[in-house]
Structure formats: C-alpha cells, structure tokens
Amino acid sequence: MVLDWQQMLTDGRQPAISSLDSASDGAPKELQHFSLDEVGRHAAADDCWIVVRGRVYDVTSYVEEHPGGLLILKNAGGDATAGFHGPQHPPRVFDVIDDFLIGDLTQ
Numbered sequence: 001m002v003l004d005w006q007q008m009l010t011d012g013r014q015p016a017i018s019s020l021d022s023a024s025d026g027a028p029k030e031l032q033h034f035s036l037d038e039v040g041r042h043a044a045a046d047d048c049w050i051v052v053r054g055r056v057y058d059v060t061s062y063v064e065e066h067p068g069g070l071l072i073l074k075n076a077g078g079d080a081t082a083g084f085h086g087p088q089h090p091p092r093v094f095d096v097i098d099d100f101l102i103g104d105l106t107q
C-alpha cells in the first residue's frame, strides 16, 4: 500500500491501528498515556521522546542511527509531526517509527 501522507494529513485518515499498536514481531504493546509536559521532560539526545500525530515515541536508541543526524532532535520533547512528514523521509520511515511507540498524548 502506498501511503499518501499529504492526502492523509488533509483528510485525517490514519494507518491501520493494528500496525501502530504492534511491535514489529506482531506482539501487542502496552501503550501508556502521557501529557505534553511529561513528553517535554525527554528532550535530550540521550533521552528523546517525540510526538507524531498524537502518539508518543521514545526514539532515544535511534538518535545516533538517524540518517538525518541530530536534526532528529529539532522537536525533541515536543511535536515533530510536521517535520516527520517532510519530503526528506521516504514512506518506509512510517513503518520504522512503529518500533518506538510507547503511548499516546492525554488531552
């Protein structure tokens, strides 16, 4: 399936929840709920959480692997949705990020 993110952002569609709530081995993950304040306490290269489309990802272990270098930290501890969906990212990164999912944002 080819994901058209510009279109998906416009009409609010999301990928199947099952792909987001499972680890790459298919095992269900226990998702927690976090406030934006809590996410903001993880804004360092050695402790980096980001929010993408209302979901919280702990990408700490990916910071040093990131092909775009330390620019991954641009919105560390905050909402990286717009940048994550930027043209620098090929669609396969939308699968890779699933591995780092830890929860979602409380309202």
Ligand code: HEM
Pocket (backbone or CB within 6 Å): 050, 059, 062, 066, 067, 068, 069, 071, 072, 073, 074, 075, 076, 079, 080, 081, 082, 083, 084, 086, 088, 089, 090, 093, 096, 097, 100
């Ligand atoms: C082919 C692999 C990838 C390439 C070439 C790549 C490249 C880049 C580049 C060049 C930027 C900087 C964009 C700018 O100038 O603002 C960036 C930002 C970013 N990338 Fe990647 N990236 C890759 C994979 C990933 C993956 C797998 C993740 C998540 C696990 C990720 C997360 C991010 C985040 C969070 C930002 C910052 C977005 C923002 O806050 O504006 N990237 N990436």
